[in-house]
Amino acid sequence: MIGAEVLWNSLLQHGVEVIFGYPGGAVIPVYDVLPSSLRHVLVRHEQAAAMAADGYARATGRLGACIATSGPGALNLLCGLTNAFLDSAPVLAITGQVPTGQLGRDAFQETDIFGATMPLTKHNYLVNRVEDLPRILNEAVYLAQAGRKGPVLVDLPRDVAEAEVPPRVDASPRLPGYKPRRDGHPAQVARAAEALASARKPLLLVGGGVKWAEAAPLAVRLAEKAGLPVASTLMGLGTVPADHPLFLGMIGMHGTVAANRAVQECDVLLALGVRFSDRVTGKREAFATGAQIIHVDVDPAELGKNVPAHIPIVGDVGRVLEGLIPLVPERRRQEWLDEVDSFRSPAGQDGVGASAVRALARVTGDLARRGDLILVTDVGQHQMWVAQHYPFYHPRTLLTSGGLGAMGYGLPAAVGAQIGCPGKRVVLVTGDGSLQINLQELATVRQEDLPIKIVLLDNGSLGMVRQWQEMFFDGNLVAVSLGGPDWVKLAEAYGIKAWRCSDPGELEDGLATLMAEPGPGLLHCRVPAEEKVLPMVPAGEPLARIIVSW
Amino acid sequence: MKRTFSVLVENQPGVLTRVAGLFGRRGFNIQSLAVGVTQDPSLSRMTIVVDGDDRVLEQVQKQLNKLVNVIKVSVLEAPEAIGRELALVRVHAPPAQRTAIMQVVDIFRAKIVDVARRSLVVEITGDEDKVSAMVDLLREFGIMEVVRTGKIAMARGSKESRGGMWHGQSTIRSGRRPRALARLAGGGTGVWEPGECAGAELEG
Ligand SMILES: Cc1ncc(C[n+]2csc(CCOP(=O)(O)OP(=O)(O)O)c2C)c(N)n1
Ligand SMILES: [Mg+2]
Numbered sequence: 132m133i134g135a136e137v138l139w140n141s142l143l144q145h146g147v148e149v150i151f152g153y154p155g156g157a158v159i160p161v162y163d164v165l166p167s168s169l170r171h172v173l174v175r176h177e178q179a180a181a182m183a184a185d186g187y188a189r190a191t192g193r194l195g196a197c198i199a200t201s202g203p204g205a206l207n208l209l210c211g212l213t214n215a216f217l218d219s220a221p222v223l224a225i226t227g228q229v230p231t232g233q234l235g236r237d238a239f240q241e242t243d244i245f246g247a248t249m250p251l252t253k254h255n256y257l258v259n260r261v262e263d264l265p266r267i268l269n270e271a272v273y274l275a276q277a278g279r280k281g282p283v284l285v286d287l288p289r290d291v292a293e294a295e296v297p298p299r300v301d302a303s304p305r306l307p308g309y310k311p312r313r314d315g316h317p318a319q320v321a322r323a324a325e326a327l328a329s330a331r332k333p334l335l336l337v338g339g340g341v342k343w344a345e346a347a348p349l350a351v352r353l354a355e356k357a358g359l360p361v362a363s364t365l366m367g368l369g370t371v372p373a374d375h376p377l378f379l380g381m382i383g384m385h386g387t388v389a390a391n392r393a394v395q396e397c398d399v400l401l402a403l404g405v406r407f408s409d410r411v412t413g414k415r416e417a418f419a420t421g422a423q424i425i426h427v428d429v430d431p432a433e434l435g436k437n438v439p440a441h442i443p444i445v446g447d448v449g450r451v452l453e454g455l456i457p458l459v460p461e462r463r464r465q466e467w468l469d470e471v472d473s474f475r476s477p478a479g480q481d482g483v484g485a486s487a488v489r490a491l492a493r494v495t496g497d498l499a500r501r502g503d504l505i506l507v508t509d510v511g512q513h514q515m516w517v518a519q520h521y522p523f524y525h526p527r528t529l530l531t532s533g534g535l536g537a538m539g540y541g542l543p544a545a546v547g548a549q550i551g552c553p554g555k556r557v558v559l560v561t562g563d564g565s566l567q568i569n570l571q572e573l574a575t576v577r578q579e580d581l582p583i584k585i586v587l588l589d590n591g592s593l594g595m596v597r598q599w600q601e602m603f604f605d606g607n608l609v610a611v612s613l614g615g616p617d618w619v620k621l622a623e624a625y626g627i628k629a630w631r632c633s634d635p636g637e638l639e640d641g642l643a644t645l646m647a648e649p650g651p652g653l654l655h656c657r658v659p660a661e662e663k664v665l666p667m668v669p670a671g672e673p674l675a676r677i678i679v680s681w
Numbered sequence: 682m683k684r685t686f687s688v689l690v691e692n693q694p695g696v697l698t699r700v701a702g703l704f705g706r707r708g709f710n711i712q713s714l715a716v717g718v719t720q721d722p723s724l725s726r727m728t729i730v731v732d733g734d735d736r737v738l739e740q741v742q743k744q745l746n747k748l749v750n751v752i753k754v755s756v757l758e759a760p761e762a763i764g765r766e767l768a769l770v771r772v773h774a775p776p777a778q779r780t781a782i783m784q785v786v787d788i789f790r791a792k793i794v795d796v797a798r799r800s801l802v803v804e805i806t807g808d809e810d811k812v813s814a815m816v817d818l819l820r821e822f823g824i825m826e827v828v829r830t831g832k833i834a835m836a837r838g839s840k841e842s843r844g845g846m847w848h849g850q851s852t853i854r855s856g857r858r859p860r861a862l863a864r865l866a867g868g869g870t871g872v873w874e875p876g877e878c879a880g881a882e883l884e885g
Binding site for chain 2: 245246249250253254257259274306307308309430431432434435436
């Protein structure tokens with residue numbers, strides 16, 4: 132058995148069913164022995180392979196896998212891997228490499244992917260000897276999914292892939308330096324319970340870590356028992372159902388007035404699986420200044436990194452909650468809840484973009500409530516309209532690029548999600564800029580026959596950049612206008628049905644038609660370029676400086 | 682504030698790059714870094730002196746710990762630890778100055794390790810202050826070149842900075858043989874004889 136066969140066997144053994152990839156010289160020997168029991172999805176750009184693996188992982192909670200050839204192929208993965216890294220998605224990337232004898236000689240398609248991906252992955256390997264491969268694969272699969280999840284890359288030189296593996300090699304993982312802590316320290320958990328018990332205005336903040344820990348129901352239970360209003364980061368949407376009376380919405384730059392105000396007013400902030408990014412905190416020094424912060428995360432390095440953690444708890448969010456819930460007294464906290472309710476502002480006048488998202492919510496409401504719909508977004512105004520106006524009821528029903536904000540994530544992530552969850556409806560809400568970043572994947576959608584529904588909010592511009600230029604650069608619009616293609620023709624060229632919707636009054640009908648289509652489809656919606664995403668806290672400002680109208 | 686971290690790492694390709702890259706990327710300020718293999722050839726010890734405020738120093742420790750190849754990070758400061766540096770100093774030494782230079786060398790219990798017609802090479806070991814004091818004194822004679830190693834450090838007493846492990850216990854690996862991977866592997870065995878891995882369980 133050769134290295135390449137060991138690779139595939141190991142993946143199958145670890146339960147990998149699908150791999151997204153793109154072949155090339157250094158991996159032809161690997162592809163040569165691809166087993167028929169493993170589904171290989173041929174994407175049209177390696178970035179899409181990494182992003183599809185990420186979308187697969189986020190939608191299913193399982194490991195996503197991708198493969199690329201050396202040099203250009205491997206380099207094309209990087210944006211997708213970084214995206215998975217920043218949002219803690221478990222992804223395994225396999226890259227081909229020139230034979231070991233050519234390493235360091237600037238051989239054809241040789242790049243130092245091991246060096247290049249060191250800061251972009253949770254961990255990475257360059258396999259020098261075939262006898263190390265079984266162990267490395269075991270470690271890589273484990274590391275991607277253990278503790279704080281993330282991408283792991285294995286760089287496989289061609290001669291190693293082709294070499295015969297000696298019988299009986301020790302494949303046990305050797306990770307003396309890696310021991311994630313799962314249970315929170317009991318004394319810290321007790322301190323957290325006391326802080327919550329004596330709080331007058333406690334607030335729960337949920338982030339993406341809650342879904343990775345499969346702890347959403349526990350977070351809801353704690354909120355209900357202790358009477359905690361709940362704010363969510365972008366990555367935490369879906370943890371607490373959008374219609375839950377305690378739910379205040381998203382916090383941060385495009386968060387709701389209520390969530391942003393509550394975090395400034397609270398006296399105890401219980402933060403679960405969040406990393407307090409600048410998009411969440413606004414000006415750090417002015418964030419939750421009156422609050423004692425209880426910060427729970429499986430990654431100790433997150434505690435105290437961006438904001439002080441008065442009660443830091445290292446551990447799996449679910450395990451910590453299991454310990455915490457019995458210790459917190461039952462509370463109603465009517466006064467605080469009334470106060471928080473008074474922060475809720477009546478919805479402003481929706482523009483076409485926001486209305487389109489609301490119309491989508493009406494058309495797909497039942498699916499969403501049942502957890503049968505996965506909504507994927509790209510990056511820009513349309514992304515924030517979705518975050519603000521689409522109600523998420525379940526974890527893993529919103530897939531969006533948070534930490535990296537990588538335009539182009541949407542279409543490949545939708546591909547990954549639909550392949551991972553064939554029984555669910557996958558809807559992509561994208562922009563005319565973002566869709567063109569990985570447009571080529573329309574071919575993958577067609578070839579794999581994926582019934583993805585694409586809602587294109589076309590404002591003829593890089594809307595979010597345009598918004599910043601209008602609001603903060605005196606309206607000096609530079610390099611933001613996009614002369615788009617004929618989207619309907621374009622989609623049809625790929626064999627994908629498409630409809631046009633130029634009248635906002637027809638949005639709901641258009642969306643209903645789209646959703647009724649059994650195969651893939653695209654609805655092209657025109658949105659005025661001047662529309663803004665509001666509310667907005669300007670970058671670097673305190674959350675209190677929230678702009679609600681423009 | 683300066684702090685000395687003693688970092689036990691797996692002796693593997695790329696580990697130094699990971700550590701150095703981490704400092705670069707996070708903007709941590711390295712004062713010195715010294716690396717060498719330990720009594721166990723599979724492990725290396727890095728001694729890293731970092732300058733920063735409390736938050737930065739805490740982050741340094743946590744981010745180092747987060748690297749998969751880092752096994753243990755300890756803080757080693759006087760008086761609980763011994764810190765040493767070595768310096769080689771080439772000093773301008775015409776015959777008329779040699780006696781004076783040799784007196785300084787004697788006072789610091791340093792050594793002359795090379796003699797040339799118009800220069801000497803002085804070797805000194807000591808803590809950072811001692812080495813700096815000596816270099817300052819030699820400056821009067823005209824220093825032609827200084828090479829310093831950066832600090833290495835070790836805890837005093839019988840406690841090993843590796844934590845819980847002692848001499849003679851061969852490797853930290855054999856100390857905690859990972860209970861492997863069934864949760865992920867689904868208990869299956871591979872045709873390539875996965876050895877002890879299948880069937881056991883790895884935490885986390
Ligand atoms: C790969 C990448 N390049 C650039 C940016 C910067 N950027 C953020 S939003 C945006 C505009 C997005 O345009 P579009 O997809 O049409 O969405 P809209 O804001 O118009 O809804 C840009 C260029 C980015 N986030 N990602
Ligand atoms: Mg646009």
